[in-house]
């Protein structure tokens with residue numbers, strides 16, 4: 370579904386300097402697969418998602434979705450950013466349905482489906498509120514509903530739960546898994562939380578710092594459907610420990626080289 374082969378990305382700074390954000394990334398994500406990406410701050414996780422979203426061009430290599438080269442944003446790909454990015458003048462319902470209306474894909478049932486999603490995200494009663502009337506966490510939940518309503522084949526999520534309180538974060542994780550299982554989207558999910566990565570993902574990509582490379586890919590063997598009870602299992606701890614060891618090994622190597 371998603372294919373990155375030999376992908377590199379170098380940014381040119383305003384001072385003319387160059388930042389090599391990603392180097393030699395090769396990754397294949399199958400339809401319906403949930404892949405989490407973890408790694409130190411600045412290792413290129415957001416950049417990787419933006420490349421797949423068609424928001425920035427690669428410097429080297431190729432990115433494909435559904436067998437075609439990604440050169441611009443696609444209708445079958447939705448992205449949730451770290452910050453909610455809502456339209457400030459549109460109410461919650463209009464924000465959630467906006468992409469489908471924009472693409473001319475809204476149907477008679479779109480609004481009802483949006484209401485169902487908003488209910489699942491704990492936002493019933495807020496449909497006619499403007500973004501500025503909501504808390505940051507609520508705005509982020511609206512942004513997540515907006516992405517899910519599109520029933521994308523590729524869902525790119527950049528630390529989507531970072532702004533949520535711990536309880537809402539847990540609820541949204543399980544809700545995301547439930548909806549994802551129904552839609553079968555291929556998901557790339559960036560997080561700083563190792564336990565969140567293990568709870569959600571089929572595989573966890575661990576990236577090394579500067580320039581971001583894939584250090585290793587950890588297979589999470591936990592059965593689905595997942596729930597928080599699994600956090601206490603040896604298999605969960607084992608996967609989390611392997612990821613932690615990789616991240617810290619890479620950090621120490623980077624510090625040693627500096």
Ligand SMILES: Nc1ncnc2c1ncn2[C@@H]1O[C@H](COP(=O)(O)OP(=O)(O)OP(=O)(O)O)[C@@H](O)[C@H]1O
Pocket residue numbers: 380381382388389390408409410411412413414415416417
């Ligand atoms: N538009 C840009 N222009 C110049 N440099 C950029 C640009 N976007 C990202 N970078 C640089 O690329 C590197 C990777 O950034 P990126 O945001 O992808 O990292 P990240 O792993 O997502 O970080 P974090 O976990 O802190 O969100 C950083 O060194 C950053 O400064």
